[in-house]
Amino acid sequence: STRQRFVALEFNYPDPALEQRIVEAEGGLPAEMAARLVKFGAHTRNLKGAGLEEGASTRLLVNAGKLINAGVAPAVACDTAVAHALTDDPELLQTIHELASAVF
Numbered sequence: 524s525t526r527q528r529f530v531a532l533e534f535n536y537p538d539p540a541l542e543q544r545i546v547e548a549e550g551g552l553p554a555e556m557a558a559r560l561v562k563f564g565a566h567t568r569n570l571k572g573a574g575l576e577e578g579a580s581t582r583l584l585v586n587a588g589k590l591i592n593a594g595v596a597p598a599v600a601c602d603t604a605v606a607h608a609l610t611d612d613p614e615l616l617q618t619i620h621e622l623a624s625a626v627f
Contacts, residue, residue, distance in 0.1 A: 536568065542581055550588020556597070560584045563601055563626040567609065567619060574615050579605045597627035 536542065539561050546557040561584065568578025583605045590600035601623035606616050 536564075537581060539565070542584070545581055546584050546588050549585040551592040552588045556591060557588065559597070559626050560588055560591075560601075563605075563623055566622045566626065567605065570615070570618065574612065574618075575609055577609070579609065583608055598623040601627070 537545065542564070543554065543557045543561045546552060546560050547554055550557065550560070552560070564579040564581070564584045567575065571578050586608075587597075587600040587604035590604055591597050595603070598620070602616075602620055606619040606623070609619065610616060
């Protein structure tokens, strides 16, 4: 009966064009770099069900964007702001790192 008293809402990720604009504005990045971050995020989302419970959220991409804007190398920013926020599994961390290296 408790379950019947609550409403569940499902949210999807923004479409890539909107997500890119969000990452640009919130992360302070040029369009090309924001597009690459969004592409990286999409790759992590493809790992959902293959070890990851969820892929990179827009918020995590914005956090990575802020690090990049501050001068951190993109692959390092993705490892720090995204990979370690999603998992502590060494194999998944390596996979996400390889995705970041491929995109950047």
